Amino acid sequence: MKAGTGDSVIEQIARQWRRERPDLELGDFLLAIYLRRLGHVIESEYDHMCQARFGMSAHDMRVLLALRRVGPPYALRPTDLFEALLVTSGAVTKQVDRLERRRLVKRLPDPAHGGGSRVQLTPRGLEMVDSAVELLATSSPIKPATAQLDKGERDAAARFCLKMIALLEADREAPAAPDPTRRSKPRRPPAAPAKA
Numbered sequence: 001m002k003a004g005t006g007d008s009v010i011e012q013i014a015r016q017w018r019r020e021r022p023d024l025e026l027g028d029f030l031l032a033i034y035l036r037r038l039g040h041v042i043e044s045e046y047d048h049m050c051q052a053r054f055g056m057s058a059h060d061m062r063v064l065l066a067l068r069r070v071g072p073p074y075a076l077r078p079t080d081l082f083e084a085l086l087v088t089s090g091a092v093t094k095q096v097d098r099l100e101r102r103r104l105v106k107r108l109p110d111p112a113h114g115g116g117s118r119v120q121l122t123p124r125g126l127e128m129v130d131s132a133v134e135l136l137a138t139s140s141p142i143k144p145a146t147a148q149l150d151k152g153e154r155d156a157a158a159r160f161c162l163k164m165i166a167l168l169e170a171d172r173e174a175p176a177a178p179d180p181t182r183r184s185k186p187r188r189p190p191a192a193p194a195k196a
Helices: 009-020 027-054 058-069 078-085 089-101 123-139 151-173
Strands: 105-109 117-121
Touching (some): 009 027, 027 058, 027 123, 058 078, 058 089, 058 123, 078 117, 117 123
Antiparallel strands (some): 105 117
């Protein structure tokens, strides 16, 4: 449903959960649902734009964007790519293969890592990704929504997202604390010395 015509689907979901589990504080649970749905809507629109304008998936475009943002010579190791893009090494290999067939990237030996390689934008790839950045800056998939927000709301949304990402990623990288509810096995006493 459109705004102003009653509950949206996401509002219905939230209302249903509150009705079904009034005994729980559902704030974080519902916020995670909202963020997942927002990500899904943005991803779907972004993928549609990439397919329509550039004949490639949003995933493949992200490889070009990752190479472009590091600056000249626009090259990264495959490891850097899959870590930056939060995908598997196998996924990056397939993406680079597709982009290489279109002559948008090329593989080069990496002198800093013996036997390794780097993926580099070609001039054709640089031209395409610069067109994509210009399009995203002026006609982003979120533009219809953000155009209805004032600058303060947009800035607050950006601060919220950056803080959440920083907190969640720091939490993921921190070593796990021992679980105080988990019982440890009792230590066995040291073995008695063997009698001669």
